[in-house]
Amino acid sequence: MKFIIEKDYDKMSRSAADIFAEHIEQNPSCVLGLATGSTPEGLYACLVKDCSDGKISFSDVTTFNLDEYCDLPVENEQSYRYFMNFNLFDHVDIAKNRTNLPCGINADDETCKNYEQAIEDEGGIDIQLLGIGHNGHIGFNEPSDSFSVITNLVDLKDSTIEANSRFFDDISDVPKRAITMGIGTIMKARKVVVVANGQGKAEIVKKAFFGPVVPEVPASVLQLHPDVTVVLDDEAASLIPKD
Numbered sequence: 001m002k003f004i005i006e007k008d009y010d011k012m013s014r015s016a017a018d019i020f021a022e023h024i025e026q027n028p029s030c031v032l033g034l035a036t037g038s039t040p041e042g043l044y045a046c047l048v049k050d051c052s053d054g055k056i057s058f059s060d061v062t063t064f065n066l067d068e069y070c071d072l073p074v075e076n077e078q079s080y081r082y083f084m085n086f087n088l089f090d091h092v093d094i095a096k097n098r099t100n101l102p103c104g105i106n107a108d109d110e111t112c113k114n115y116e117q118a119i120e121d122e123g124g125i126d127i128q129l130l131g132i133g134h135n136g137h138i139g140f141n142e143p144s145d146s147f148s149v150i151t152n153l154v155d156l157k158d159s160t161i162e163a164n165s166r167f168f169d170d171i172s173d174v175p176k177r178a179i180t181m182g183i184g185t186i187m188k189a190r191k192v193v194v195v196a197n198g199q200g201k202a203e204i205v206k207k208a209f210f211g212p213v214v215p216e217v218p219a220s221v222l223q224l225h226p227d228v229t230v231v232l233d234d235e236a237a238s239l240i241p242k243d
């Protein structure tokens with residue numbers, strides 16, 4: 001695992017965006033795995049700037065997002081489709097029909113299998129972006145007693161509903177279920193980039209990347225992936241061993 005530690009959120013975002021921009025430059029028809037949450041917003045703003053400055057083009061890029069809430073219409077501002085359009089897709093030269101998110105409306109096992117197959121049909125994910133939940137979740141893979149293998153439907157933990165309620169008018173509006181790439185799907189990505197910032201993530205960063213690999217901390221599985229870069233700001237890195 002490689003760690004990049006930057007002074008603040010803006011520098012962390014730029015540094016992580018550089019990894020993606022470089023990748024797109026070298027492989028213009030790459031397959032990106034993308035994430036939502038507040039952490040990657042700065043990174044997306046950097047990529048939008050790079051694209052409008054003519055440094056990179058998304059015209060041949062394909063994307064697959066990690067996850068989506070169940071039964072939240074895509075027009076809802078809290079849906080992850082809305083988030084992705086708002087933060088990235090509407091501002092770059094990407095073909096919208098090559099941007100994929102799991103469909104959370106009436107999702108069933110078939111929906112999950114089809115999403116998995118769609119990723120495989122594109123040759124797999126070249127580079128996957130991840131944030132990390134306070135309980136160690138990646139995508140919406142919650143702490144569990146086993147690592148999920150493929151795209152699956154999950155019941156969100158109360159702690160996740162609570163954490164994500166900040167984006168909704170009322171906690172009762174937060175969907176209770178979601179569809180997410182599995183841990184196995186994420187581990188198949190050829191390269192993984194994790195971003196985390198702020199003191200609130202310091203404890204889980206230490207636990208996930210320096211503690212035991214256990215399904216109770218889903219992100220800990222990344223210790224077993226051959227190509228992971230973790231990009232942190234000083235605060236999120238404050239509890240990790242210094243040498």
Ligand code: GLP
Nearest residue numbers: 036037038039131132133139140
């Ligand atoms: C959400 C998403 C995750 C994200 C995490 C952290 O629940 N499903 O993909 O990484 O929460 O979010 P944030 O970056 O806002 O802390």
